[in-house]
Amino acid sequence: MLGLMQDRPLSLTHVFHRAERLFGHKRIVTGQAGGERETTIADWAVRVRRLATVFDTLGLSADARVGTFCWNTDRHLELYLAAPCTGRVLHTLNIRLFPEQLVYIANHAEDEIVFVDRSLLPLLWPLVDQMTTVRTVVVIDDGADAAIPDDPRIRDYEELLAAAEPFAGTFHIDDENSAAAMCYTSGTTGNPKGVVYSHRSAVLHSLVTLTADAFGLAERDIVLPVVPMFHANAWGLPYGALLAGAELVFPGPNMTPAAIAEQLARHRVTVTGGVPTIWMGMRPLLAQHDLSALRAILCGGSAVPRALSEAYREAIGIPMLHAWGMTETSPIASISSGRSHQDAWTEDERADARARQGQPAPLVDLRIADPESGQELPWDDEATGELQAAGPWIAREYYRGEGGGTQFTEDGWLRTGDVAAVDRWGYVRLVDRTKDLVKSGGEWISSVDLENEIMAHPAVEEAAVIAIPHEKWTERPLACVVVKEGRSLTGEELIEFLTPRVAKWWLPDAVEFIDEVPKTSVGKFSKRTLREKFGDYTLPS
Template sequence: MLGLMQDRPLSLPHVFRRAERCFGHKTVVSGRVGGETTMTWAEVCARTRRLAAALDELGVPAEARVGTFAWNSHRHLELYLAVPCTGRVLHTINHRLFGEQITYVVNDAADDVLFVDRSILPAIWPLVDTFTTVRAVVVMDDGSDAEIPEDARVVDYEDLLGRAANPGHEFAVADENTAAALCYTSGTTGAPKGVLYSHRSIVLHACLLLMVDTFGINERDVVMPIVPMFHVNAWGLPYSAMLCGAGLVLPGPAMTPPELAGMLARHQVTFGAAVATVWRGLLPVLGRHDLPAVRQIVCGGGAVDEALTRGYQDTIGVPLTNAWGMTETSPVVTASRVGTAHDRCTPEQRRALLGTPGPAVPLTEVRIVGDDGREVSWDGRTSGELQVSGPTIVARYFGSRAVADGFTDDGWLRTGDVATVDRHGYLRIVDRTKDLVKSGGEWISSVELENAIMDHPDVSEAAVFGVADEKWGERPVACVVARPGATPTVETVRDHLRARVASWWLPDQVFFLDEIPKTATGKFSKQGLRSWYVADNRGPGKSI
């Protein structure tokens, strides 16, 4: 027997109609080169309708991929709506990838047209002739003075919207499993892999972020996704804001710490999200601003070290909250919170708890699997490979180089992370499988060692990786960035660690760098550090 409920698709046209009809008075702020633009949701939705008509006039077919190279802005938001609401697929692309990777993902996705912010155009235009399927490049003027090529393929975004006819047709997507958006992984360990999101997965994920025990985003919030809209749909935050009518602040190209801190204060932002690298860069300038409205700031893309979350608690009265996910998981799978099981914890213990990934959000499931293929106990100590499943998790990859070895026989995603789960379901990431250091037959967690080093008052950043060792198999190497004006030494770093980790975890080599190389998504690039180490033929005990 089946239930007798209406069969209505979970699709983005509903999200659009809700924002347009219920929250037209709320505002969307967009940063641009040298200033800001403020619009209402009603204005954004009206422009979205014109963009949908413009896509028709451009001859973009149904199911075609529409590529974007754009910052967080109202124009990118219009693409977030118009493209999938008309049965096309939004393909957001990270312009910080290597040129060869950009060419690969554009061609692998078979993008039909590209929308490019003017400030990003100099990085993309030299590659245009390597794109085999792209018919047009639509330039969105974000205030940059970058030269716009005189080429028949170039179209101005505002001219395109101005010429659009019949912008009033209703959006409808009959099947909620229709593809809506495409994002490629960063490809740090091989060719980027395509993750194809459905309308259903996007709507479900947006609803999950509204839940109180996830992020609790609501109509009274002003949400500022610093995390890029070109990476995993800005963690789904724009769609969540549309669903509940929250105000939205999109920083655009204004990504320096002073600019971001100014926007947080000026627009009374209540909820922000970014990777640890961004929050670490913001911390020194936050003390110059009054931020009484901030209720929660979420950090993803890696572990939150104790020094960083304590710094936020001391500076603005709000600790960082950690969350975990991947491109393959929409991305949020876990979000940390203080539950009833932790009522007796001290304030310091609660702050540390919020710095962990936390428990799985509703509709998602996690399990830890040992080397023998069996699920291990949820005891908070026994580690294994983290595997995840749920309606917001990828089932298989998209594209010409799609691989099947990232999934188990029963359909769970193999994340490549090593983790533990305690009896209350709280996840702790021990390391990436490839970043664990096996020394003398025992595992060293590069994540835990990095966090311990970054707790040193003179250290800003630290990354740890393993190198071959004739006696022990592997030994950890630490690369450290000092805080401005500080001068830590190899011995002061090692002395600091002696009270925090086992003696055999102490790195034999500590190098002091001006900066640690980052991936295209702002994470520490272990691959880049390993390449630097090999190329420079660094020896034991040396530092720079």
């Protein structure tokens, strides 16, 4: 027996039409050189419709990959909807990748066109001749004074839109499983791999961001995505905000902590999200701004230090909302929102729970398994294994089938590469990345847990722990530490601080003080860079 419900495709066209019809009066604000630009969803929607016509005028194929090389702006949001709503595929290019990676990705995806903010044109243009399928580069004027080469392949965004009539019909996608967008992994090992999001996966993911125990996005919210729109759909915030009817504030090219804090305060932002390094940089500025409107600070991309979350709770009254995911999970897979069983806990116990990666999001299944045997392990908070994920917005394979033999299990689960334990309530606790664990004398040391304890020291700004070869113990931990400005710290003082907090055999064999922990293209700690830097390091005997 079949159900008798209408069979209508889940597609991003619904997100666009809903926002256009119901929330045209809501604001979209974008930071730019010399101030801000403000528009409404109604005016933005007209520009999306003009852009749809431009795609046809430029002769893009029906499923063309539409590359973007842009900051978080209202213009980028126009592309976020115009490309998938016309059947094309939005391809967000990471502006912080190495040139050779950008060329590889554009060619691998077969981008036909790239839209680029003028301030970023000097990074992109020298590579265009190597991007073999790119026929057109459209420059979006963001107020920068970067020179625009005299080349017939270059077109002006505003001129194209001014000459185009708005698409007058209703956008429609026949197959909800058709591609809507794609994003490449950051490529920490080997070439980046393409993750292709479907209309169905994007809509379902957006719906979950509206649920109370996820982000709880609502019409009353004012949302500021700090997480880049070129990284995993900005965690679903742009689509989720449009679906809810929330107002949007975009930082544009000025991503300094001071600029972000000022926007949060001035626009009375209620929901924001970014990686820990963003919030670390903003922490000294909290007392200078009225952030009382904030109800949720989403934090993910790497483990959120407990000390950082607690510093925000003490300063502005709310801790971080810790979430976990990856490019392959669209990205939200788990969220550490509070649960009723924690009501009787002490504040210290609740802080420990908030430092975990949380329960699986609705419609997502998680498990931990022995990485060699594949045997599923119990949720007792003691057993640790590889975290694996399944669900309607979890990748089943990579574009062109690359990496499938190692990244996906025989029964179709994504192997995340994270090592985790799970408690009886289903709260995930990431122990480490498989490649970042320290194997000492046959036992594992979690670099993540050790880093969190180091960053609890009041003089420590950042810390990363890497494994260094050791003749007797195979590997031992080296702590790479950034000291806060105006503070002082010795290795001996740090070890003394750690001694009552971790097992004796976890204590770092050495401490190196560095100016800054290197970051990846998406703001995570780049331990690969540290391993290369300290590759010949000799530990004290």
